[in-house]
Amino acid sequence: MTNTLKSPSFDPTPWESYLAEVARRYHVPGVLAGVAQIDTRTGRQKRFVASAGLTSLTTRVATDRSTVGQIGSVTKLFTSLMIMQLREEGKLNLDDRVIDFLPEFRLSSEFYRDVTIRHLLTHTSGINGDVFFDAGRGEDAIERFVGSLASVGSIFAPGRGWSYCNAGFTIAGRVTEVLDGRPWAESLDQRVRKRLGLKNFFTLPEEVMAHRYLVGHVREGGQGLWKPVPVPDMHQGRSPAGIVISDVDSLLDFGIACMRGGDAGNGQRLVSPETVAEMWKPAVDLDARLSAATSAQRTLGWMHDQWGSHRVVGHGGSKLGNNAWFRVLPDDGTVFAVLCNGGLAADAGNEICAALAETYVGAVVPPRSAALPNAKVEIEDSWLGTYNDAVTTLKVARAADGGYSVTVDRSRLRTRRSAMATSAPQQMMLRSTGIAYQFLARADELSSFTPVAFTEVDGERCVYLGTRCLPQNRGTYEGEQNES
Numbered sequence: 001m002t003n004t005l006k007s008p009s010f011d012p013t014p015w016e017s018y019l020a021e022v023a024r025r026y027h028v029p030g031v032l033a034g035v036a037q038i039d040t041r042t043g044r045q046k047r048f049v050a051s052a053g054l055t056s057l058t059t060r061v062a063t064d065r066s067t068v069g070q071i072g073s074v075t076k077l078f079t080s081l082m083i084m085q086l087r088e089e090g091k092l093n094l095d096d097r098v099i100d101f102l103p104e105f106r107l108s109s110e111f112y113r114d115v116t117i118r119h120l121l122t123h124t125s126g127i128n129g130d131v132f133f134d135a136g137r138g139e140d141a142i143e144r145f146v147g148s149l150a151s152v153g154s155i156f157a158p159g160r161g162w163s164y165c166n167a168g169f170t171i172a173g174r175v176t177e178v179l180d181g182r183p184w185a186e187s188l189d190q191r192v193r194k195r196l197g198l199k200n201f202f203t204l205p206e207e208v209m210a211h212r213y214l215v216g217h218v219r220e221g222g223q224g225l226w227k228p229v230p231v232p233d234m235h236q237g238r239s240p241a242g243i244v245i246s247d248v249d250s251l252l253d254f255g256i257a258c259m260r261g262g263d264a265g266n267g268q269r270l271v272s273p274e275t276v277a278e279m280w281k282p283a284v285d286l287d288a289r290l291s292a293a294t295s296a297q298r299t300l301g302w303m304h305d306q307w308g309s310h311r312v313v314g315h316g317g318s319k320l321g322n323n324a325w326f327r328v329l330p331d332d333g334t335v336f337a338v339l340c341n342g343g344l345a346a347d348a349g350n351e352i353c354a355a356l357a358e359t360y361v362g363a364v365v366p367p368r369s370a371a372l373p374n375a376k377v378e379i380e381d382s383w384l385g386t387y388n389d390a391v392t393t394l395k396v397a398r399a400a401d402g403g404y405s406v407t408v409d410r411s412r413l414r415t416r417r418s419a420m421a422t423s424a425p426q427q428m429m430l431r432s433t434g435i436a437y438q439f440l441a442r443a444d445e446l447s448s449f450t451p452v453a454f455t456e457v458d459g460e461r462c463v464y465l466g467t468r469c470l471p472q473n474r475g476t477y478e479g480e481q482n483e484s
Contacts, residue, residue, distance in 0.1 A: 008359055010035070015050035022352060023053045027226060027343030027446070029217050030054045030063040033352050034248035035336040035360055038256050043265075045256065049248045055341070056215040058228050068200050069214030069339040070232065071251070071324040072242045072317025076169050078192050078254075079184075079240040080121050080301025082176050084275050085191055091179045094118040094300070101175045106150040114158045117175065120168040121300045122283050126156040128390040129165030130468060135237025139183040145237035146174045152390060155471050161457035162284055162298070163469035166241040173240025184240050195268040196257060200247035205234050208245055216321020217342025224446060226342045229321045242317060248337045255328045255335025280304065280313050280330065289438045292369035292451035293466050310363040316349075325349045332361040346448040371440045371449060375432035377404050383437075383454050387463045387470035394463055394470050404430045406441055406452055408465065 019031045034049035051063040086092050098105050098115045106112050111126055119125035131152050135144040149171075155163060173184040180187045185203045193201045202208050217226040234243060257264045261273030271279075282297035282304045295303035302313045311331050317324035323345040325338040336356045338349050354365040379396070384404075387394045393409040409425040428441035430452060437454040453464040461472040 010046045010048040012048040012050035015048065016052050018355070019050055019052035019352070022348050023340075023343070026345070026348035026351075028053065028340050028345055028348045029057050029226065029343065030067070030214055030341045031348065031352070032063055032065075032067055032069070032214070032248050032339045033336065033356065034252050035334065035356055036252040036256055037335075037360065038259055038333045040260065040333060047249075047252055049252075055212055056228050057217060057226065058215075061212065063214065064212060065249070066200065066247060067212045067214050067339075068202065068208060068245050068247045069324065069341060070216065070242075070317070070319040070322040071244050071246050071326070071339070072319040072322065073166075074246075074251070074315045074317040074324050074326045075240065075242045075244040076301055077315050077326070078188055078244065079169050079173050079176070080279065081270060082180075082187055082191050083117060083121065083172055084271050084279060084300070086176065086179050088271060088275060092117060092175070094121070098171060098175065101178050102146065102171070105146065105171070107154060108151055109154040111154045111157055115171075116158065117172065118283075118300070119158045120165075120172045122162075122298055123165045123168065124159050124162055124284060125165055125168045126154040126158050126161060126163070127165055127167050127171075128152050128155055129163060129167045130389060130391050131167050132235075132391065133237065134235050137236050141235075141237040142170060142174050142177060142184055142239060146171055155389060155462075155469055156458040156460070161469060162286055163457075163464075164294075164467035166238065169241040170238050176240070185236075188244075192254075192270070195270060196250075196253050196264050197266055197268075198246075198250040198253060201250045202245045203239060203243050205232070213245070214322065214339055214341045216319060218321045219342075219446065226321075233320045242319065248339060251326050251337040252335055255326070255337075258328060259330055259333060259335065287453070287455050287464075289435065289453040289455050290451070290464055290467065291435075292433060292438055292440065293453070293464065307357060307363040307365050310357070310361060312357075312363075323349055325353050327353060327357070329357070329361055329363065332363075334361050336360070344446070344448050369433035369435060369438060369440065369451070371431035372434050375434060377430050377432050377439065379404050379430075379437070379454070383461065383472075385472060387472050389468060389470045392465065392468070392470060394465055396463065399429065406430060406463075 023031050030053035032051045036047035038045045049065045055061045094117050115125045133148040135141045177184050216229045219226050262271040262276050279300045284298040295305040297304040305312050312329050314327040321342050323340045328335045338352050340349050357363040357365050384396050395407045399405045407427045426443050430439040430441050439452045440449040441452050442449045463470045
C-alpha cells in the first residue's frame with residue numbers, strides 16, 4: 001500500500017455539480033457517488049458521498065447521502081465472502097462438489113455431478129445461468145429455486161468455459177444455508193452487516209420503507225421517456241445473486257475493510273488477510289473478444305483488471321432500472337461506488353468511475369471498445385444462424401444493405417410484474433469495433449451499446465451477448481422465466 005492521502009479535496013460540492021451534469025446528459029433521474037481512501041500505516045481515512053437528481057420522477061424526492069439503492073450483482077461479493085468464511089472455518093473446500101453439500105442438486109445434464117464450489121464463484125460451472133424462476137417468499141425460497149434447476153441444462157462442461165451465471169451464486173447461497181444452519185439473509189446479517197456495523201444494508205422490501213430509496217426507471221419501447229418501474233425486482237429465491245439494497249457509505253465501509261485485510265476496524269474480522277489476497281488473485285483469464293463487455297480476468301467472485309499500473313477489483317450490478325459500480329484499488333488505498341437509477345446508466349456510470357479514478361489515484365481507465373462509424377462488418381457465413389440460452393434466442397443474419405443484424409428475442413422471459421420492460425424481439429445492426437468478431441449493437445440512440453462477440457467455447461461456436469454465452473443451434477428451452 002503506497003497511498004498517503006495526498007489526494008484532492010474530499011468536499012462533495014464540486015462533485016454534486018459534476019454528477020448533475022452527467023445525469024442530465026445521460027437522462028439519469030438520480031445518481032450517487034462516493035470515494036474513501038485509507039492510509040494503512042496510520043489508519044486515517046477520508047471520504048465523501050455526493051448526490052444529484054431525484055429518487056423518483058414521480059415523487060420528485062431528491063437524492064441525498066442517506067439514499068439507498070439496489071446494488072444488484074455486487075451482492076455476489078458478499079455471497080463469495082461468506083463461502084470463504086466457511087472455508088476458513090473448515091466447513092468446505094473450494095474444490096468440493098456441490099452435491100457433497102446438496103445431494104438433491106440436479107441439472108437436466110449429467111454435468112451436475114462435477115460442479116464444484118470454485119466453479120460457482122468463478123462463473124465456470126457451465127450452468128445455464130439466467131434462470132429466473134420466481135420461488136416466492138419465505139425462508140425456503142432459495143431452496144425452492146435451486147430445486148427448480150433440475151429442468152435446466154448446461155452450456156458447456158464445468159471448467160471448460162466461462163459464462164456469467166446468476167444461478168451459480170444462488171446455489172452457493174444455498175450451500176451457505178446448509179452449512180450455516182440458517183437462511184442466507186440471516187447469515188448475511190450476522191456475518192457481514194453486524195460485523196461491519198452497517199446501518200443501511202437490507203435484503204427485504206419492508207426494511208427499505210422507512211428510507212429514501214432510489215427507484216429504478218425504464219423506458220417503454222419506442223418512447224423517449226423513462227418511468228419508474230411498477231414493481232422492483234426483489235425475488236427472495238435469487239437473493240444470493242443480487243438482492244441487497246445499500247447506501248454508498250456501506251459499500252465504502254466494505255471496501256475499506258477488505259483493504260485492511262478483512263479487519264472491520266471495530267474489533268471484528270470478516271476474513272484473514274490471506275483470504276482477501278486469495279479472493280483478489282486472478283483465477284480465470286477471459287477471451288480477449290469480451291473486452292467490450294467485462295474485465296480481463298475474474299477471481300473468486302470478483303472481477304480483476306488493470307488501469308495502467310493500477311490494480312482494480314470489484315463488481316457491477318444491474319437490476320430493473322438500477323445500476324451499481326463498486327471498485328477497489330488496493331494498492332492505492334482507494335474504493336469508490338456509484339449508483340444510478342435509469343437513463344443511459346451504463347454510459348453515465350462508466351464516465352463517473354473514470355473521473356473518480358483519474359482524480360483520486362491518477363489512473364486512466366482504458367476506454368471500452370467503441371463503434372467505428374464507417375468500418376465494414378465482416379462475418380463468415382458459417383457464423384450466421386441461431387444461438388440460444390435459457391431465456392434468449394439470438395439470430396444473426398445478413399441485412400439487405402450488406403451489413404449484419406442480430407435479433408434478440410427474450411419473449412420467454414415473463415415480465416408480468418415489470419410490464420414496462422421490453423420483451424418483444426429487437427433487431428439491431430452490428431457495428432464494428434475494429435477487432436475481429438467483436439461488435440456492438442443497440443436498439444436506438446437512447447440505448448447503451450451491447451457487446452456481441454463471436455468465439456468458440458469447449459469446441460463449440462457461440463455468441464457472447466454481453467457476458468452471457470449462447471451456443472449455436474441449441475433448441476429453445478421450455479417454460480416461463482421471470483425477469484431479474
